[in-house]
Amino acid sequence: MGETLNVIILDKEETSRNIIKNYLSCDEDISVIGEFFDFELGYDFAREKGKCLVFIDISQEQNETISLIKRLKENNKDAFIIVLSAKPSTETIIKVMRAGAKEFLNKPLIQSEFIETIKEIKSEFENAEPADSCKIISTFSNKGGIGKTSIAVNLAVELAQLSKEKVALIDLNLQLGDVATFLDMNPPFAMDYIANNINNLNEEDLLKAMSRYKNTSLYVIADPLNIDNSQDITAEQIKNIFAALKKTFSYIVIDIGTNIDSKTIAALDSSDLILLIAIVNLPAIRSTQRCMDLFNKLGYSSNKIKLVLNRYMENEDIKTSDIEEVVKQKVYWKIPNNYLTMMSAINKGVPVNEINAESNISVNYKDFASKVSDYLITRKFDKNYGKRELNI
Ligand SMILES: Nc1ncnc2c1ncn2[C@@H]1O[C@H](COP(=O)(O)OP(=O)(O)OP(=O)(O)O)[C@@H](O)[C@H]1O
Ligand SMILES: [Mg+2]
Known part of the structure; x- marks a missing residue:
């Protein structure tokens, strides 16, 4: 028998609550500890329960319920939330995932799909990976x-602004x-200090050693002030820094240098998304092609790499479709x-x-941040629901 999974149900329909209980009843590791018609009462209950699984139906009063999900996630980080809806749409899915939900299920519930989701949640729950x-x-x-x-700087600023979550810029x-x-x-501490001390810094110390940008949720780790200190930083230390940052931050944005060394590879390996930057001229496109060769050798899936054209002008001599053909990658953003x-x-x-803020480039960066964060959210969703047609 595994760890008991405490379940709380917030659903206005009694029939629907009964179906969920019925589907869960065959698993002896699961215990339904509360069911609520009144969502505010359910919220007060779930908020205090620590690690638990909460089903929330958003078919009615959708916006209010999405803010409730957000509040619940803020006040009980260990709650796993599964959202149910009779009226699903891509926008709704993105909104609820952004609010902190773990999964999304369509109503009426299909037993096989429900059981499969619970199985996945259970294994995640038991291995509880907070990061x-x-x-x-x-x-x-x-x-x-x-x-x-x-791109790294402006995207990180916009991601912090959009998500209001902690973003690290490295x-x-x-x-x-x-x-x-x-x-x-002028950061008092930079990468060399953090790399040398990473094994002794707890979450709070690490945050203090980073530099907060103005009053935002963006925190920066700058390059060492003294060039000599940069040589001693190892790929291992870089990986340890990422592992530590993952506990506190929602996004880590890395400005990677042009050098292909073990530190660059460590950063590329750790990335969920690599924005491969090109401009529209022949030498730059050739270089981009070489980068793609490198990524192939490193075994990265083409999904992890997104081709971004910078300094883009309409009516360029070289057409976007030509670039895509040469690089063998669709242009993700311009x-x-x-x-x-x-x-x-x-x-x-x-x-x-x-x-x-109204300039074309500022507006573009805002939209870019939104696209990147939506992609990361929906990719997670896609992974869990790989077989389902989503059209996102
Ligand atoms: N969208 C844009 N439109 C016009 N100019 C741009 C744009 N983006 C960047 N630049 C200009 O390109 C130059 C190089 O930008 P940046 O320093 O970000 O490049 P980089 O790839 O980080 O360079 P390095 O390899 O030296 O680190 C800067 O002068 C910047 O003003
Ligand atoms: Mg640079």
Whole structure:
């Protein structure tokens, strides 16, 4: 017999509550400890129960219920939430997953699907991995000056703004990185200190050693102040830093250097999403092709790699379709060329949205953050429901 899984049901329909209880009844490790017609009462109950599985039906009063899910997740991080809905849509799925739900099931419930989901949840519950919600996104190109830092910085700022969750921004250009300059920060501690002390820092110490950007939920680890100190940083330490950050952060954005060394590979390996940055000119496209060869050799699935065209202008000589054909990868996102806003942002040490939130590049970064976070959420959903047609 495994660990007992305490279940709480919030559903306005008695029949539906009975169906769930009936489906769960054949598992002796599961105990239904509460069922509620009144969701606020159910919330008060579930909030205090620590590790538990909560079914919440959002078919009625959808928006109120989604905020309740968010509140519950904030006040009981250990609650596993399964959302049920008779009116599912892609937008709803994204909203509830973003609010903190673990799974989504359509109503009417199909017994086989329900049992399969519970089986997966149970194994996850028993292995309870608190860090599994963190996603690592890296910006990469083997060419310099292509926009890796601009993209990492502005995307991280927007992800923090959008999600309100903790986002870590890491400069892996260990010799002369630019992240701190792009955000006009003078971090008292940098990568060398954190790498050397990572085994002795608890979550709170680590957060204190990082530098918070203004009053936001973005925290930065900059490159070492002294170049000599960067040589001693090992790939092992980098991996340990990621493992530690995963416990506290929802997103880790890494600005990876152009050097292909063991630290770069460690960061690429750890990434859930690699933004492969290119600009529309022949040398850059050739380099991008070489990066794809490297990724193939490293055994990465093409799903993990997203091709991003930076400084994009309409009516480029080279067509997007030609690039896709050469690189053998669809273009995932295009960032417009806006030299003035970008340069002004870099020179002032602020993200582009602080220069002009209405500029094409600021709006583009906002949409980009939304696309990346939706992708990461739905990819998780896709993985669990691989066989189902989603059309997301
Ligand atoms: N969308 C854009 N439109 C116009 N200019 C841009 C855009 N994005 C970046 N740039 C410009 O490109 C230059 C290089 O950007 P950035 O420093 O981000 O590249 P990088 O790939 O990190 O370079 P390095 O390899 O030196 O680290 C900067 O001067 C920046 O202003
Ligand atoms: Mg850079």
